[in-house]
Amino acid sequence: MPKMKTKRAAAKRFSFTATGKVKFKHAHLRHCLEHKQKSTKKKLVRTGIMTSGDANKVRAMLPNG
Numbered sequence: 001m002p003k004m005k006t007k008r009a010a011a012k013r014f015s016f017t018a019t020g021k022v023k024f025k026h027a028h029l030r031h032c033l034e035h036k037q038k039s040t041k042k043k044l045v046r047t048g049i050m051t052s053g054d055a056n057k058v059r060a061m062l063p064n065g
Helices: 010-015 038-045 052-061
Strands: 014-016 022-024
Touching: 010 014, 022 052
Parallel strands: none
Antiparallel strands: 014 022
16 A cells, blocks of 8 residues: 655645644735734734644644644
8 A cells, every 4th residue: 555645735834733733824914914903913923723623634634744
């Protein structure tokens, strides 16, 4: 049986914490930043933790993660 391949698009977007939770970077922080509130931008800088249902799908795309 061949090895399972990692989905490279997912590998570039997601990573795992030490306890196995899935981390991701928030969207809406690339352009038009002068119109967003400072508090909004500060919240978006922090990495997000994915919910359990979506995290299962990401783990399937990253078998060696």
